[in-house]
Amino acid sequence: MKMIPRFAGRLLEWYRLHQRDLPWRKTRDPYRIWLSEVILQQTRVAQGLAYYERFVEHYPTVHHLAKAPIEEVLRLWQGLGYYSRARNLHAAARTISIQWAGRFPASYDELRRLKGVGDYTAAAIASFAFDEPVAVVDGNVFRVLARLYGLYDDISRTKTKHKFKALSEAHMPPQEAAAYNQAMMEFGAVQCTPQKPLCMTCPFRDDCYAAQYGKQQELPVKSKKTTKRKRYLSYRFFYRNGKLWMQERKQKDIWKGLYEPARIEAATAREMEQLLQNEAPAALWQQAQAIEQIRHLLTHQELFIDIGMLHLPPDAALPPFLKDGGDWFTPEECDALPKPIVIAQYFERHRHLLHE
Ligand code: SF4
Structure with a gap:
């Protein structure tokens, strides 16, 4: 050369x-x-x-x-x-x-x-x-x-x-x-x-x-990217007695060490629908306020997020699948927790609902 x-x-x-x-x-x-x-x-x-x-x-x-x-x-x-x-x-x-x-x-x-x-x-x-x-x-x-x-x-x-x-x-x-x-x-x-x-x-x-x-657009050569894996995540901020329920992501996965609200996850939209009907009491999950659908792109994953805020009565129990791992935090403590940006931004937009 x-x-x-x-x-x-x-x-x-x-x-x-x-x-x-x-x-x-x-x-x-x-x-x-x-x-x-x-x-x-x-x-x-x-x-x-x-x-x-x-x-x-x-x-x-x-x-x-x-x-x-x-x-x-x-x-x-x-x-x-x-x-x-x-x-x-x-x-x-x-x-x-x-x-x-x-x-x-x-x-x-x-x-x-x-x-x-x-x-x-x-x-x-x-x-x-x-x-x-x-x-x-x-x-x-x-x-x-x-x-x-x-x-x-x-x-x-x-x-x-x-x-x-x-x-x-x-x-x-x-x-x-x-x-x-x-x-x-x-x-x-x-x-x-x-x-x-x-x-x-x-x-x-x-x-x-x-x-x-005239080969500027052809160079450098990079082999085709693999298609992004799709994931469906449904989140609810449970709010009870002035506190929010949050859990740390401990598994070897995206967002390890960050905190998130109650979550249901599925591999397809259809599976998510079924999970919402069977696992989480659908009525409870759907009573949430300010539900937003957000598409969030990561390098190798495409996340379809459905997220909302849910006030619970003082004596209400959590859905059974949430019993392990999470804890209750005041909104101020929740501010200080590390969170995925998409969840942090949603929380910022809707935290005023906690006082209504
Ligand atoms: S080095 Fe880059 S900017 Fe310079 S002539 Fe070549 S393609 Fe153009």
């Missing part, structure tokens, strides 16, 4: 002119870089920024994060999705703070041993904080290299990741690993964007395979 001449120099020049002003770029503190990278996985920068600032404010050091109760961390994470990221962040902070006496791992290999730290995050921290010459490969980097070199490898395969990593490292100036990696990612995010790459003003226009052959 013929390498693009002076690639790194031209890229770094572009970066100096076009980089966005983002807070985690101004620090070499591995803890803050780690926070920003974990928050930004599967999250847009505009949304991630507020979360990053909130986390840094609440937990200025890894020790603060390690000492925080997991419920508080999940509550702060609420709305970002992929809650396993927050649980892993917390577990890894405890490892660093308690087992390693606060010494942050300073190499790619050591970082990889931390819970939830994969290839991408380890490379980002190692290069941004310690200038270790290891390439970061995210969606931006895949796109830039695939288009520049006309690479049709399927980017969802591990083999492809190794190939792109090696290619990026072949261009990397060893003394400028941090700037080079940042520049690659920024170039993909700002110039070589997924839908409308700015080829007319691109410094690599004359070298770029995709621009030359």
